[in-house]
Structures are given as C-alpha cells and as structure tokens.
Amino acid sequence: MIGQSPLRTFIAHAVLILGILIVAFPIYYTFVASTHTLQTILRPPLPLLPGGQLWNNYSEALFGGIGRIGGVSVGRLLLNTTIMALGVAVGKIFISILSAYAIVFFRFPLRMTFFWLIFITLMLPVEVRILPTYKVMVDLGMIDTYAGLIVPLIASATATLLFRQFFMTIPGELVEAARVDGAGPWRFFFDILLPLSRTNIAALFVILFIYGWTQYLWPLLVTNSNDMNTIVIALRKMVSFADADTEWHLVMVTAMLAIVPPILVVVLMQRWFVRGLVESEK
Amino acid sequence: MATVDLKDVKKVYPSGIEAVKGVSIAIPDKELCVLVGPSGCGKSTLLRMIAGLETISAGTVAIDGKVVNAIGPTERDIAMVFQNYALYPHMKVYDNMAYGLRNRGTPKDEIDSRVRSTAKVLELSALLDRRPRELSGGQRQRVAMGRAIVRNPKVFLFDEPLSNLDAKLRGQMRVEIKNLQRKLGVTSVYVTHDQLEAMTLADILVVMNAGLVEQTGAPLDIYEKPASTFVASFIGAPPMNLLALTGSSSGPILADGTAIDFAAPETQAATLGFRPEDADVTFNAEALPGALVLPATVEAVEPVGAESFLHCAAGGSRIVVRVSGRANAKPGDQLRVVAKAEKLHWFDQAGKRVD
Numbered sequence: 001m002i003g004q005s006p007l008r009t010f011i012a013h014a015v016l017i018l019g020i021l022i023v024a025f026p027i028y029y030t031f032v033a034s035t036h037t038l039q040t041i042l043r044p045p046l047p048l049l050p051g052g053q054l055w056n057n058y059s060e061a062l063f064g065g066i067g068r069i070g071g072v073s074v075g076r077l078l079l080n081t082t083i084m085a086l087g088v089a090v091g092k093i094f095i096s097i098l099s100a101y102a103i104v105f106f107r108f109p110l111r112m113t114f115f116w117l118i119f120i121t122l123m124l125p126v127e128v129r130i131l132p133t134y135k136v137m138v139d140l141g142m143i144d145t146y147a148g149l150i151v152p153l154i155a156s157a158t159a160t161l162l163f164r165q166f167f168m169t170i171p172g173e174l175v176e177a178a179r180v181d182g183a184g185p186w187r188f189f190f191d192i193l194l195p196l197s198r199t200n201i202a203a204l205f206v207i208l209f210i211y212g213w214t215q216y217l218w219p220l221l222v223t224n225s226n227d228m229n230t231i232v233i234a235l236r237k238m239v240s241f242a243d244a245d246t247e248w249h250l251v252m253v254t255a256m257l258a259i260v261p262p263i264l265v266v267v268l269m270q271r272w273f274v275r276g277l278v279e280s281e282k
Numbered sequence: 283m284a285t286v287d288l289k290d291v292k293k294v295y296p297s298g299i300e301a302v303k304g305v306s307i308a309i310p311d312k313e314l315c316v317l318v319g320p321s322g323c324g325k326s327t328l329l330r331m332i333a334g335l336e337t338i339s340a341g342t343v344a345i346d347g348k349v350v351n352a353i354g355p356t357e358r359d360i361a362m363v364f365q366n367y368a369l370y371p372h373m374k375v376y377d378n379m380a381y382g383l384r385n386r387g388t389p390k391d392e393i394d395s396r397v398r399s400t401a402k403v404l405e406l407s408a409l410l411d412r413r414p415r416e417l418s419g420g421q422r423q424r425v426a427m428g429r430a431i432v433r434n435p436k437v438f439l440f441d442e443p444l445s446n447l448d449a450k451l452r453g454q455m456r457v458e459i460k461n462l463q464r465k466l467g468v469t470s471v472y473v474t475h476d477q478l479e480a481m482t483l484a485d486i487l488v489v490m491n492a493g494l495v496e497q498t499g500a501p502l503d504i505y506e507k508p509a510s511t512f513v514a515s516f517i518g519a520p521p522m523n524l525l526a527l528t529g530s531s532s533g534p535i536l537a538d539g540t541a542i543d544f545a546a547p548e549t550q551a552a553t554l555g556f557r558p559e560d561a562d563v564t565f566n567a568e569a570l571p572g573a574l575v576l577p578a579t580v581e582a583v584e585p586v587g588a589e590s591f592l593h594c595a596a597g598g599s600r601i602v603v604r605v606s607g608r609a610n611a612k613p614g615d616q617l618r619v620v621a622k623a624e625k626l627h628w629f630d631q632a633g634k635r636v637d
Contacts, residue, residue, distance in 0.1 A: 173368035176335050181382035181429075182356040191381070195372040 034252035041248045061253040074254050077231040087150035088212030089205050096156050100163035122157040126218050144228045159204055166200050202272030210262045231258045284346035284436035284469050285311050291341035293327050301327045303493035312467040318480035319490035329473045333439050334358050361430035362439040367422045369414040375425050376410040379432045400432040420451045438470040477517050489513050511633040514555050522555045523601035537598025551636050553629040558604040560625035563617045572623050580615040
C-alpha cells in the first residue's frame with residue numbers, strides 16, 4: 001500500500017464491502033429461499049432471514065427425488081457431475097502432460113506438425129464441432145454414459161501448451177544430470193518432471209474441475225435419461241415456465257448444493273493453486 | 283579406475299558447424315586432465331561427447347580401453363558435475379545423492395552407508411535433510427560433487443563447476459577438488475575457461491582453440507614453453523607480452539624500429555614474447571649486452587601488494603612488466619624494460635614456437 005491516510009483506507013474498505021455485498025447477496029438470498037416452504041417463496045415478499053425448513057428441504061432434495069426431473073435425487077445429480085468434472089479434469093491433465101512431455105523432450109519426425117495440430121484445436125471448442133462429435137457419440141453408443149460425457153471434452157490444447165511452456169523452463173542440465181544418473185524416460189517423468197509439475201497440476205486441476213462442473217451444452221445434448229443428468233442441466237429442467245409448477249424451494253436447495261463442490265475444491269487447493277499461478281518451483 | 287582415450291574426435295552439428303575438428307587426447311589412469319580455452323573453442327562439446335550427452339561425428343572415445351561411442355551416458359559409468367549443479371530441486375540432499383544409486387538397483391542399506399560416508403567426507407552430514415534451495419552456492423556445489431562421488435564411477439567429468447561461485451569460495455573449492463580427486467584416484471576431465479584454475483588443477487593441461495588442441499602437456503611445461511602465440515597469450519595472468527617483428531637487412535627489428543642487437547633464432551621469427559615476470563625495469567642508461575632492452579613509457583601502475591604491474595608502451599605495442607613490491611615508477615615516466623635473452627620466446631609467421 002502506498003500511503004495510509006484514513007480516508008484512503010475508508011474508501012478502499014467501502015469499495016471492497018460493497019463488492020462483496022453485490023456478489024454475496026444473491027447467494028445469501030438463494031440460501032434463505034432454500035430454507036422456506038414453497039408457499040412462503042411464492043407469496044411475496046420473500047423474508048430476508050432463513051426459515052425453519054432447512055432440514056426438510058435439503059433431505060427431500062438429497063434423498064427423496066424431485067418430481068420435475070423424474071424423481072431423481074440431488075445426490076444422484078451431484079454424483080454424476082462429480083464423476084464428469086473429475087473425469088474431465090484428470091483426463092485433460094493426463095493427456096496434456098503426456099503430449100507436452102513428448103513434444104518438449106523427444107525428437108521425432110513431424111514433431112512440429114503435431115505441435116501445430118494441437119495448437120490448431122484451440123480454435124475448435126466443443127461448440128464448433130458439436131454436430132460431428134454428437135454423431136460420433138451416437139454411433140459409438142455413448143449417449144447417456146459417463147464416457148460420453150467426458151471423452152469429447154478431454155483433449156485440451158490449452159493445458160498442453162501450459163505444460164509445454166513449463167517444461168521448456170526446465171534446464172537442460174537437469175535432464176542431462178538425470179540421464180547420467182541412469183534415469184530413463186519413464187523414470188525421469190515420474191521422479192523428476194511430475195514432482196516439479198505438482199503446483200501446475202494443482203492449479204490446472206482447480207480450473208478444469210470448475211470447467212467440467214459448469215459444462216452446459218454438451219451434457220444437455222448427450223444425456224437423455226434423467227438419472228444421467230448433471231446438476232446444471234437438472235437445475236434448468238426443474239424450472240418450469242409456470243411458476244406454480246416449479247418447486248422453487250427444491251430449486252434453491254439444488255442451486256446451493258451445486259455451488260458447494262467447486263467452492264470446496266478451490267478452498268482445499270487454494271494454497272497449491274496460488275503457488276501454481278505465481279511461482280514455478282525451481 | 284580407468285584411462286580415457288580420445289582418437290581424432292570430431293563433432294559436426296547438423297547445421298554444418300564444426301565444433302570439434304579432430305582432437306586426440308590420452309588421459310592416463312587417476313590423472314586430472316583440464317581442457318581450457320576461450321568460450322566457443324569446443325571444450326564443453328568435447329566433454330559432453332565423453333559423457334555421452336552428445337553424439338560423436340567421427341573418431342572414437344574409449345573409457346578403460348573400451349570404445350564407448352555407441353553406448354549411453356548411464357552405461358559409460360561416468361559422473362558429471364554441471365556448471366549450474368543441476369540438483370533435483372524437489373529432492374532432499376540425501377535423495378539427490380542416492381538417486382543415481384537407486385536407479386542402478388543398489389541395495390538400500392548400501393545406498394545409505396555410501397551416502398552417509400560421502401556426506402561425511404564433504405561435510406554435508408548436517409544438510410542431508412535440506413532441499414537444494416535452502417543451501418548456499420558452495421553447499422550446492424558440494425552436493426553436486428557428492429552426487430558424483432557417491433556413485434564411485436570410472437571417470438569424473440566437470441563442466442566449469444566453479445564458475446558460479448565467488449572468488450574466495452572458488453579458490454577454496456579448487457583446492458578441495460584437487461585433494462579429493464587425488465585421494466579418490468578417479469580419472470577426471472575438467473573443463474574451464476579460467477587459466478588459473480587450469481594451471482593449479484591439471485596433471486595434464488589441454489589448451490584448445492577453435493575446435494583444435496593447441497598444446498597438451500604438464501601445466502608448467504606449457505607455461506614455460508608455449509607452443510604458439512595463442513597459448514602464450516592465454517596461459518598466464520597477465521598474459522605474455524608479444525611484440526611484432528619485421529625483418530630487415532641487419533636482422534629483425536620491432537615495429538617501432540628498435541633493432542634486436544643479439545642473436546635471434548635462424549628461422550624467420552615474426553613475434554617475440556616474454557613473460558611480465560621475466561622482465562625488469564631500469565632508469566639507468568648503461569649498455570646491457572645479451573638482453574632485450576626497450577625504451578618504454580609507463581602508462582599505468584597497478585599495485586597488487588606483493589607485486590606491482592607496470593603497463594608500458596614499448597616496441598610499438600603495450601606490454602606489462604611485473605616488479606616485486608612497490609613500484610618506484612609513476613605514469614608518464616620514461617624508463618627501459620630489460621628482458622634476458624634466454625627468457626625470450628620466438629614465434630614464426632603462423633604463430634608457432636621457434637626454438
């Protein structure tokens with residue numbers, strides 16, 4: 001901080017508090033709504049304090065099953081989404097770290113061609129190639145499967161490029177020291193490269209987990225049956241055009257529950273995440 | 283324990299650049315060979331070819347009598363100390379040293395005893411649980427040495443290992459490396475661009491220039507009889523004074539016209555050289571037969587303490603004279619530089635030594 005005048009401090013805090021209120025209030029309001037009965041929510045104004053239905057609403061959503069989406073419980077939705085987000089994040093990291101390893105540390109014919117091929121896919125996000133991808137998934141019989149949810153999203157040029165940049169900062173002497181020490185390509189990868197990439201992997205994991213968690217278009221296409229829905233899709237399906245037809249208290253509960261896992265991932269991995277973005281441990 | 287034999291080793295890069303143009307060196311068992319030369323002379327490339335980190339374009343490298351051209355660095359049984367140490371940043375000192383042994387499948391208790399005894403020798407015992415970033419430069423250097431020693435290889439390779447240390451530590455480590463190498467009796471190849479390091483460490487000194495060996499021999503032999511003007515100016519600090527000669531009917535004369543009034547070698551000599559410590563200065567004007575006498579103007583005086591260096595303009599170029607203790611000359615003084623005839627070095631047109 002440059003200068004510490006009280007006025008400055010006051011303004012800074014005022015701006016910060018205002019920002020937090022703007023961001024946090026809708027979430028708080030959602031939480032409040034999730035603790036009231038449907039009747040209370042539908043009869044305006046909505047109270048600003050939590051009601052007494054917390055336990056009832058949450059247990060009904062988690063274990064009871066929700067009518068509008070074919071009686072599937074939120075627990076099932078959370079499981080689906082977790083599997084998908086984990087699959088996407090882990091799969092992306094796995095594939096991109098291996099391809100970056102190949103591109104940076106090995107000399108093989110057409111190496112640069114492959115690099116540019118990967119690079120070009122940056123320009124082809126899921127939305128652009130969605131029809132052919134869908135057709136392929138149908139032909140492979142992967143509609144309504146976890147594989148169908150995960151596989152098309154798994155290749156990641158961004159992560160590959162990120163790992164490539166990181167690998168290129170690893171000094172050549174370190175690679176040579178490992179060679180002299182008798183470490184073959186696999187040993188080098190597992191004993192040296194992987195531990196050094198830990199912070200990068202953690203940062204990427206957080207970003208990719210949230211990316212997978214919030215996917216909308218692809219899960220919407222590739223899942224038909226209600227019990228394969230992800231929570232974001234289910235949330236959308238639960239909201240009917242007619243207000244009276246929508247179980248708003250359960251919608252609010254589902255929204256609250258949908259927020260929790262990404263927050264957990266960020267909070268638990270924050271230390272690693274920040275380190276991965278700020279320093280490369282060398 | 284092993285010999286290292288290089289026979290006509292060449293390195294041509296795919297771009298067509300010839301980094302090493304045919305080098306032959308024979309290093310006897312237990313000796314320390316120093317490759318010295320200016321940057322870009324091919325010394326590091328040569329070392330990396332011995333290590334197996336660089337392919338050999340032509341010629342053979344033999345370790346312990348066995349040609350190793352086609353085998354990788356692991357199987358050559360060598361250990362290398364890198365300029366930037368190349369310690370594994372995420373491993374503790376202990377694991378850094380144990381890594382090579384583990385990869386070779388050495389039993390756990392043997393690894394432990396070898397790492398601990400090596401650490402003791404290098405005074406690293408208290409640091410075994412630290413990570414490289416928690417160590418000072420000198421300590422990292424020691425760990426890098428330990429990583430090489432613990433494997434008990436046939437050959438040690440050093441790639442400018444002291445160039446990242448400060449001057450004091452460098453002097454200290456130099457002595458330590460020499461003692462250690464002698465104690466362990468492991469054949470070693472040491473690359474440096476620092477001629478002082480080269481002189482003090484080497485059993486065999488190899489002076490390289492532009493991909494070729496200029497001279498091979500014992501350090502002091504090279505110092506006393508440099509084979510070329512390049513070696514003469516590279517080995518020794520300050521370097522040898524070199525004066526260009528031109529022929530005339532009465533014999534060779536210096537660029538400024540000073541005649542050489544004593545016998546020069548019969549072959550046409552193009553350059554005359556003498557070491558700064560082989561000359562003296564005098565303010566007297568008496569005749570000194572059998573010595574090179576140059577009228578000189580003092581341009582700068584560098585007192586170092588035990589000695590002083592006089593930078594003078596003489597014989598058409600700039601020369602340095604070392605006088606012991608304090609110099610009684612100051613810039614601008616006119617004096618005469620005297621060098622005994624037997625301390626002069628003569629070089630021909632191509633820069634080769636003439637005796």
